Amino acid sequence: MARLHNFNAGPSILPLPVLEEAQRNLVDHQGLGLSVLEMSHRSAAFEAIVERAKASLRRLLSLPDDYEILFLQGGASLQFAMVPLNLDAGGAYVNTGVWSKKAIAEAKRTGRAPQVIWSGEANGFRAVPRPDERLDTGGAPWLHYTSNNTIYGTQWHHVPQVDVPLVCDMSSDFLSAPIDPRPYGLIYAGAQKNAGPSGVTVVVGRRDLLGAFRGPATTPTMLRYDTHLEAGSLYNTPPTFGIWICALVFDWIEAQGGLAGIARKNEEKARLLYEVIDRRSDLFRGHADPACRSTMNVTFTLPTPELEQRFLAAAEAKGCIGLAGHRLVGGLRASIYNAMPLESVEVLADLMDRWQP
Numbered sequence: 056m057a058r059l060h061n062f063n064a065g066p067s068i069l070p071l072p073v074l075e076e077a078q079r080n081l082v083d084h085q086g087l088g089l090s091v092l093e094m095s096h097r098s099a100a101f102e103a104i105v106e107r108a109k110a111s112l113r114r115l116l117s118l119p120d121d122y123e124i125l126f127l128q129g130g131a132s133l134q135f136a137m138v139p140l141n142l143d144a145g146g147a148y149v150n151t152g153v154w155s156k157k158a159i160a161e162a163k164r165t166g167r168a169p170q171v172i173w174s175g176e177a178n179g180f181r182a183v184p185r186p187d188e189r190l191d192t193g194g195a196p197w198l199h200y201t202s203n204n205t206i207y208g209t210q211w212h213h214v215p216q217v218d219v220p221l222v223c224d225m226s227s228d229f230l231s232a233p234i235d236p237r238p239y240g241l242i243y244a245g246a247q248k249n250a251g252p253s254g255v256t257v258v259v260g261r262r263d264l265l266g267a268f269r270g271p272a273t274t275p276t277m278l279r280y281d282t283h284l285e286a287g288s289l290y291n292t293p294p295t296f297g298i299w300i301c302a303l304v305f306d307w308i309e310a311q312g313g314l315a316g317i318a319r320k321n322e323e324k325a326r327l328l329y330e331v332i333d334r335r336s337d338l339f340r341g342h343a344d345p346a347c348r349s350t351m352n353v354t355f356t357l358p359t360p361e362l363e364q365r366f367l368a369a370a371e372a373k374g375c376i377g378l379a380g381h382r383l384v385g386g387l388r389a390s391i392y393n394a395m396p397l398e399s400v401e402v403l404a405d406l407m408d409r410w411q412p
């Protein structure tokens with residue numbers, strides 16, 4: 056079987072050993088005589104899966120004891136609303152692109168006015184705040200930012216230095232490199248890039264923040280973190296199959312040398328593509344300021360949309376799919392998440408090196 060070079064932004068490529076392990080156990084999960092797809096979420100077998108997923112994620116992140124892991128649904132998009140609904144009123148927000156803007160828009164809907172303290176909009180979202188740039192949170196109790204901007208291909212390579220807890224949308228670079236969890240009050244990520252399949256949203260947060268609901272009494276039960284915290288992510292039927300795949304992905308990351316091992320591979324892959332973009336600047340123009348280039352989503356344009364279409368066709372002929380940029384910004388985007396093999400990136404880099412319009 057020939058697998059495609061899958062550069063989709065999410066849902067995206069999963070590690071082949073994970074797919075194979077899932078396939079081996081799909082019909083009969085570890086000799087239990089049923090599939091995870093058919094298992095009760097209240098069974099001992101499924102509880103073991105959730106516990107295993109949490110334990111390996113905890114190890115990967117070196118998570119302190121006062122942090123908890125939740126497996127939720129509704130995507131990162133639902134977190135845009137749950138964060139301001141659950142936490143203290145009015146967070147500070149950094150606007151680094153489409154997803155930050157959506158988070159800000161949802162915060163406004165909760166009636167708890169967010170303060171937008173930095174915006175990259177005037178600059179075409181080519182950059183995120185510099186490490187030496189002071190962010191004034193204006194008395195807000197927490198700061199929200201998007202660590203990797205999937206659409207624009209920019210990424211924070213430092214942690215914002217503020218004296219309030221950070222709330223971070225890590226959807227597109229979660230588990231791509233080591234982090235220190237301590238500055239974070241809450242991290243959330245749709246699983247469908249680095250952590251597993253779509254349908255699972257991972258929330259990692261300090262127990263005191265997750266457990267101390269500060270929202271209006273009218274907030275629906277399902278939208279409260281304390282509901283899910285108290286029920287160990289089993290308040291209602293969770294995305295059972297997806298959580299199992301996440302557990303397999305976490306194990307696979309551990310086998311790659313953990314987050315440090317995976318980060319080295321991610322840097323190598325990104326370097327290959329940025330080098331060719333810089334070398335062939337006659338043909339390719341990177342979108343992001345070089346200091347803010349993402350290791351996950353490499354965004355670039357060609358001189359005309361027509362040339363972009365021709366390049367996409369040439370790439371597809373080599374088995375490279377998913378390279379069209381997001382519908383809102385156009386251009387091209389190579390998403391090279393954890394599971395993307397170096398060999399696939401080499402195929403694309405080689406084509407970019409040699410291609411003649």
Ligand code: PMP
Pocket residue numbers: 065129130131132133154201203204205206224225226227245246
């Ligand atoms: N935040 C970021 C950074 C994203 O890349 C995405 C999806 N591409 C989202 C939020 C929205 O995620 P979901 O589709 O899981 O709601």
